[in-house]
């Protein structure tokens with residue numbers, strides 16, 4: 236039986252024992268930054284491969300700089316803690332690894348300075364997030380993406396997820412799978428937990444970081460694969476809402492969502508209302524890579540189970 240473990244207050248302990256006090260600053264004010272890392276189960280090898288550890292921890296470090304959170308950890312130390320807790324947890328399925336650097340002082344007062352910081356990492360089982368084969372039916376959200384002048388989206392701050400939660404719940408309660416938010420200028424920004432791409436006239440187009448997106452790691456991965464494996468030009472530019480209505484294809488990317496086609500937006504089918512050929516090729520490539528089945532990209536995958544290491 237798998238039992239989840241966590242790294243908490245500089246020790247590895249069962250997740251059930253990792254508890255924070257109710258006055259913890261991050262819990263009261265949203266002053267934490269985090270990552271979502273997938274550990275992907277490879278059944279043939281009996282291995283869990285953690286995907287893009289370097290990129291994830293590099294982004295966490297940047298988020299910490301923005302939020303003035305001390306982060307005195309070397310990458311090698313972080314990889315070692317991560318693989319250890321995954322191995323000790325013993326899941327034989329896909330898992331989610333959640334590092335969270337947070338303002339740990341138990342004091343009242345809204346600020347970022349004169350507070351203690353800590354790091355926790357936990358692991359939990361995590362299956363599919365959206366139905367990739369069927370694709371997602373989306374709406375344009377009535378909630379705008381928070382601007383860099385409000386809460387910077389390039390930092391994965393817990394507090395900013397109130398914005399995503401408002402959009403996601405509105406979409407789900409109105410019968411859609413996912414919300415697509417516009418930025419304050421009215422251009423396409425991103426989903427509640429995914430970056431957006433469209434395919435038009437043989438090119439792939441995606442909003443730039445200045446559209447208040449979280450600069451996604453899956454976004455970077457897919458841009459690399461599109462250019463290097465499919466030979467398709469990728470352009471980062473502002474996108475209008477109605478460009479999605481007339482796109483040949485649209486898809487979302489994210490650690491949770493992988494590559495999920497958007498088959499309908501605001502009751503208009505996109506393309507022929509099914510997964511398009513570019514998305515289909517990317518989905519296949521991406522899954523092979525994240526489960527450690529494509530040797531060319533093995534450097535993006537870290538095996539967690541030492542007993543089955545070559």
Ligand SMILES: Cc1ncc(COP(=O)(O)O)c(C=O)c1O
Pocket residue numbers: 271399425426427428429430448449450451452453454488489490491
């Ligand atoms: C708001 C938001 N945008 C985009 C993404 C996709 O980022 P990544 O591919 O790094 O998971 C996520 C998920 O982490 C997210 O929460």
